[in-house]
Amino acid sequence: MARIQLRDLCGVRCGDKGDISDISLFADDLAAYEAVLSEVTPERVKAHFGALVAGPVERYEAGNVLALKFVLHQALGGGAPRSLRSDNLGKTHGASLLRLWIEVPEEVASGARRRHAPVSR
Amino acid sequence: MAVRLGGGQGFYGDGLAPVSDLLEAGVDYLVCEALAELTLAILQKDRQRDESLGYTRDLPLYLAAALPHVLAGRTRLITNAGGINPIAAGRAALSAARSAGATGLKVATVVGDDLRPRASDLALPPDALFANAYLGAGPIVEALRAGADVVVTGRVADASLFLAPLVHEHGWEWDDWDRLAAGVTVGHLLECSGQVTGGNYSGAWWENPDPLRIAFPIAEVDEDGTAVITKPEKAGGMVSFDTVREQLLYEVHDPARYLNPDVVADFTSLTLTDLGEDRVRLSAARGGPAPETYKGLVCTPAGWAGELRVAYCWPDAEAKARAAVRYVRSRAEATGLPVEEWCEEYFGVNAYGGPTVDLAAADASGWEPPEVIARLAWRTADPESAGRLGREVGVLGLSGPPGISGTGRGRDGRPTQLLAVEPFTVERALVDAQVRVSVAEA
Numbered sequence: 001m002a003r004i005q006l007r008d009l010c011g012v013r014c015g016d017k018g019d020i021s022d023i024s025l026f027a028d029d030l031a032a033y034e035a036v037l038s039e040v041t042p043e044r045v046k047a048h049f050g051a052l053v054a055g056p057v058e059r060y061e062a063g064n065v066l067a068l069k070f071v072l073h074q075a076l077g078g079g080a081p082r083s084l085r086s087d088n089l090g091k092t093h094g095a096s097l098l099r100l101w102i103e104v105p106e107e108v109a110s111g112a113r114r115r116h117a118p119v120s121r
Numbered sequence: 122m123a124v125r126l127g128g129g130q131g132f133y134g135d136g137l138a139p140v141s142d143l144l145e146a147g148v149d150y151l152v153c154e155a156l157a158e159l160t161l162a163i164l165q166k167d168r169q170r171d172e173s174l175g176y177t178r179d180l181p182l183y184l185a186a187a188l189p190h191v192l193a194g195r196t197r198l199i200t201n202a203g204g205i206n207p208i209a210a211g212r213a214a215l216s217a218a219r220s221a222g223a224t225g226l227k228v229a230t231v232v233g234d235d236l237r238p239r240a241s242d243l244a245l246p247p248d249a250l251f252a253n254a255y256l257g258a259g260p261i262v263e264a265l266r267a268g269a270d271v272v273v274t275g276r277v278a279d280a281s282l283f284l285a286p287l288v289h290e291h292g293w294e295w296d297d298w299d300r301l302a303a304g305v306t307v308g309h310l311l312e313c314s315g316q317v318t319g320g321n322y323s324g325a326w327w328e329n330p331d332p333l334r335i336a337f338p339i340a341e342v343d344e345d346g347t348a349v350i351t352k353p354e355k356a357g358g359m360v361s362f363d364t365v366r367e368q369l370l371y372e373v374h375d376p377a378r379y380l381n382p383d384v385v386a387d388f389t390s391l392t393l394t395d396l397g398e399d400r401v402r403l404s405a406a407r408g409g410p411a412p413e414t415y416k417g418l419v420c421t422p423a424g425w426a427g428e429l430r431v432a433y434c435w436p437d438a439e440a441k442a443r444a445a446v447r448y449v450r451s452r453a454e455a456t457g458l459p460v461e462e463w464c465e466e467y468f469g470v471n472a473y474g475g476p477t478v479d480l481a482a483a484d485a486s487g488w489e490p491p492e493v494i495a496r497l498a499w500r501t502a503d504p505e506s507a508g509r510l511g512r513e514v515g516v517l518g519l520s521g522p523p524g525i526s527g528t529g530r531g532r533d534g535r536p537t538q539l540l541a542v543e544p545f546t547v548e549r550a551l552v553d554a555q556v557r558v559s560v561a562e563a
Contacts, residue, residue, distance in 0.1 A: 011323040011363065013316075015372035018158065024370035026323075026363070062376040062389045065366035071374050077464065081162035082423040084464035084498035089159070094323065117327045 002109035007098035009112045010036060014094035019082075021053070021075035021090035023097055025068045031108050033066040039102040045070050048100050049093075070097070123341040123349075124290045126283055128311030129153040129187075130200070133160045133177040135314055137186060139337040139356060144190045146353035148339060150286040151187050153200035154279045154312040155179075161276070162420055164204040165250045175206030181217035184271065188221055191270050198271045199261060199282050205251045207232050207275040214273055229264035231256070231274035236417060245419055252419040257382030257411070258304075259295075261285035276418070278382050283308030283340075291344045301384035302408025303346030306391060309379070310350055310368050310403070311338050317350060317368040319358030331357025348403045349396070362395040365403075369393070382415055384408040424461060424500045427507035429514045432494045434473050434524040441522035442467055442495035448521060449497055452513040460510070462500040469493040473526060494528055 006012075011026035025040065027033035046057040055073030062069060076090050077083035087093075127148035129140045133155045143151060155177040168175030180202040190196040203210035211230030218226045236243060236252040245252050253276040262285050264272045274282070284304035287293065293300045310317050315335040322329065329335065336356030342348040352360050369388055373379045376388040390407035429449055433441035446465055453460050471478045471491040478491045501507045517525060530537050 011367060013321065013323060013367040013371055016158075017372055017374070020374070022372045022374060024367065026366060060375050060377065062370060064389050064391065065369060065393060067366060067370055067376075069370055069374070069376055078423065080157075080159040081420070084426060084462060084500055086466055086496060086498075115325055117325075 001103045002106050003101055004104055004109045004112060005098070006036075006040070006100045006102065007095075007116075008114050009102075009104070009108070010098065010114065012094035012098055014090060014097075016076055016080060016089045019055075019074050019076050019079040021072040021093045023070045023072065023094050024062075025070065025097065027066040028113050029111065030066065031105070031111065033063065035104040035108045036068060036102070037061070039104065040068060040100065042070065044100070045072070045097065049075070049096065052093075052096070123343050124287055125149045126286060126307065126311060126340045126342065127151045128283075128314050128317070128338045128340075129183065129198075130155055131312065131314030131316060132157055133163070133179065137179075137182055139315065139335070139353075140183065140186050142353040142356040143337050143339065144187060144196060146339065146355075148196055149290070150283075151183075151190075151196050151198050152282050152286070152308075152311065153183050153198070153202060154282055154314075155200060155202045156204060156276060156279075158418060161205060161251060161253070161418065164206070165420060168206060169250075173206075173209050176204040176210035176213065177202040178213075180210055180213055180273070184214050184217045185221060187271075188218065188223055188226075192223055192226065197265070197269070197286070199274075199285065200272070201274045201277050201279075201282055203230065203232075203273045203275040205235065205253065205275060207234075207273055211273045214271055218271075226271065227267075227269045228271045228273065229267065229269035231260040231264060231272065231277065233260070234274075234276040236419075243417075246421050248421050250420045250422065252417060254415040254417050255281075255382055256415070257281045258285035258288055259383075262289045265289040278416070279312040280305040280308030280381055281383055283311055284381075284383055287342055291342075295383070296410070298384055298408035298410060299406060300346040300408075302386035303348065303391075303403070303406035304342070305379070305381045305384055305386045305408070306369070306388065306403060306406050307340045307342055307348045307350075309371075309373070309386075310365060311340055313368060313371060314338070315358060316371065317365055318352045318360055319364055321367075322364050323367065324363050329358055333357070346404075346406055349400050350403065351400045354399075360399040360401055362393055362401060365393055365401045380412055380416070382411060384411050424502055425504045425507035427499050427501065427511050429497045429511070430494060430528045431514070431517055432469075432472070432492055432526040432528050433522060434492045434526055435478075435489060436524075438469065438490055438493040438524065439467060441524055442493040444522045445517050445525075446495050446497045448517065449510065449514060453499070453510055456509075456513070458501070458506055458510055460499045460501055460506070464496075464498040466496040466498075467493050468496065492526070 014023040042057040042059040060069040127143035130153035258281040287304040335358035336352035379386040
């Protein structure tokens with residue numbers, strides 16, 4: 001097995017509805033999808049977000065597009081127009097999920113295709 | 122014959138330039154989605170100030186862009202820019218059309234989403250600022266059948282804005298769940314404009330073709346519900362399996378049961394096929410009967426917020442920023458200010474130090490941020506309390522931790538007049554001659 005950070009394995013998109021943060025996690029192939037399916041459980045996501053998410057976390061599967069959906073309740077400080085947070089829409093929550101480190105089979109780690117953007121200063 | 126839909130707007134404040142590319146590429150319908158949940162709250166504040174507002178005020182801009190194409194019979198415009206005041210928005214659209222010299226333009230207005238007239242039946246909170254139902258595609262189809270060139274609605278479910286022209290053009294039945302699901306899927310893919318064409322893309326976004334000019338999307342939808350998502354050729358961005366699937370699941374919660382007033386769509390059943398050349402085919406969408414109820418959204422006052430933003434430079438930037446926040450919070454306690462909730466945040470990467478900061482070495486151990494911006498927000502029941510703590514903040518300027526600085530002057534791109542000051546010398550006699558002292562007694 002190999003240890004890998006989700007940012008190197010998956011894509012992500014997130015949004016909001018009321019006080020719910022809604023995150024989709026995208027794998028690039030079936031092996032990676034199966035790895036995140038077993039590793040990225042709702043319990044793990046709930047623990048990862050800690051105090052940012054007061055309510056439960058639900059997970060849904062969309063195998064047709066190799067994706068997992070996480071629905072985080074009470075996750076935005078009351079919802080966008082009520083929240084005191086600067087990220088009142090939870091736009092950074094997807095990135096926060098990508099910080100998670102998981103254990104995957106060696107071939108999944110070596111096949112990871114997600115790259116980092118070059119910085120020009 | 123495939124119907125061509127253009128996703129012309131994804132939120133109130135979205136870009137206008139990509140709309141011209143859509144119109145030039147040719148769309149049968151330009152569909153503009155302007156209403157996030159947060160937008161309704163903003164529009165409510167507008168309407169509180171002025172009863173004739175409460176719609177998204179960029180509506181005339183979209184209308185002006187589309188008008189030549191609409192008048193030429195090439196395109197029709199559908200928008201939910203009406204917000205919480207669609208009647209006023211309809212009037213604004215008519216007057217914008219008239220002032221552009223248009224005659225014979227048919228503008229339809231859809232009302233009925235406002236639930237305030239039924240507040241007591243629905244046991245809405247007495248302090249509700251707005252309460253709306255998310256309407257389906259039906260009323261828009263009715264407007265199109267009546268020959269409307271422009272349809273202005275209030276709260277209509279985002280995807281239903283796009284479903285309506287498909288039902289109208291293809292004659293889909295209201296219980297043809299699979300076709301309706303296909304239409305809603307198309308709508309969902311287009312409703313966030315550039316988010317399906319490379320915007321907010323979490324893959325190699327830096328390799329987007331022409332990334333500063335991301336196209337808005339086009340859908341070509343066949344009678345059987347099969348569709349191709351694409352974009353105007355000459356604009357930037359891209360349409361791929363990856364960009365489309367990211368938008369497919371955006372904000373849908375359970376992807377097997379995407380609730381829409383016209384159908385419950387199953388996004389886990391459909392197939393996305395990347396055809397290359399910025400074309401992705403959507404097929405085999407499945408749907409089931411529409412929900413028994415409409416979704417509503419009610420807004421009530423939730424207190425007042427105050428905020429401090431103060432920046433500290435290196436060294437010990439974080440320690441200083443945290444000390445400043447402790448200071449303000451202790452002032453709230455000392456003065457008995459009834460703060461119901463606090464939010465502390467700390468931002469920062471080299472705003473001030475320029476080349477004196479060696480960012481290349483920043484990853485080395487022992488790295489300290491070049492600056493930290495403390496953001497402290499608080500919630501109180503009334504605006505006076507929220508404002509009172511703001512006045513406790515100024516003392517940090519001269520009597521707080523060292524290295525305090527600014528966080529910039531502008532907000533939301535609003536202009537600030539700049540001023541130049543220049544020292545000079547002046548003859549003493551000239552000034553002394555005009556110096557006067559007066560003493561007054563109270």
